[in-house]
Amino acid sequence: MSALILRENAEQQILEWVRTKETATRGFRLLVDHYNERVYWLIRRMVIDHDETDDLVQETFIKIWKNLDGFKGDSSLFTWIYRIATNEALRFLKTKKRKIMLSLSGYEEYLAKQIDGDSSISGNEIQKKLQLAILSLPEKQRLVFNMKYYEELKYEEMSEILGTSVGALKASYHHAVKKIEQFVTDH
């Protein structure tokens, strides 16, 4: 039953339930079921480490729970959730960099080492090379690339999530792909 509802009009159903006191918890559970994996992968591709991702995913959903009352429906629920997850990931990376007192490139190097020696990455050497190439991008460009390449989001959706114009996103993605191709050729 719930699977059918989710397919047809999941967002509407979730919002109806979470806005009613008696069904709020059930509605939120439905929201978590529906979005947890997507939120996880969005964050994981940015922070690389599983444990840190796990913590951030939970923080993200707590923020969603706390702020649901303020969701006016100006954007879709999905883009609103993605925006919170994106902000959480970016905020985490910023804090992490500041904490370990490394330069921007220094932290990317740290992440690259994680990819090189991380047992939680199952891919072969070619896949690792692609991940290293993605890591060489500036953070926001990395976000744009991941959203387009892996999540296959539409530019319009990305524009709502990131608050950037569609044109700028297209340009950013184009440059990201060129940089990655160059990285792969050079390494």
Next chain:
Amino acid sequence: MSEKNAHINNNPDRQEIDRNLSNTFGRVNPFVTPQGYFENLPQQIMKRIRKEEAGKKNSGLNVLFKPYSIAAISLAAAALLFIAYVLFIPGDEEKAERISAISLDELLEYNPEYITDMDEWLLIETLYADNETEAYPDDYDQSLDFDSTITNDDILNYMIENDLSETFYENL
């Protein structure tokens, strides 16, 4: 759309921009998660939410029992005791005596953990507020005070007599 990006958006190959990449690498997700992770994740999230909610409900009462609240209450109590001790003593003379009689150790007994953070000299000044001269110990040697009659020549002569160069002081 800005002119700068126009060439990209008008490029007929734009849709195929990542074709080479996807041909070479595919869109495989190389990251893995612990077994059964996603089956338990929603429960974990809901558990955290319930914890947050329970914490929010109890936060009104809990705030009184948190370590920092206990510290603040202890400090306030110590301050009140001190003020009451000072104010309810009749007569200036007796008051001064009682203030002088409070040793720093006695004061610290109220709450040593937090009072030690206070400026020790502020406490001493307060204790001796009515009898300033007593702030100095009985055996205070006033000859140690700076002698304003000493001139620069006196200093130079002293240095020459004792074979002390200017660099000696600079290197101290």
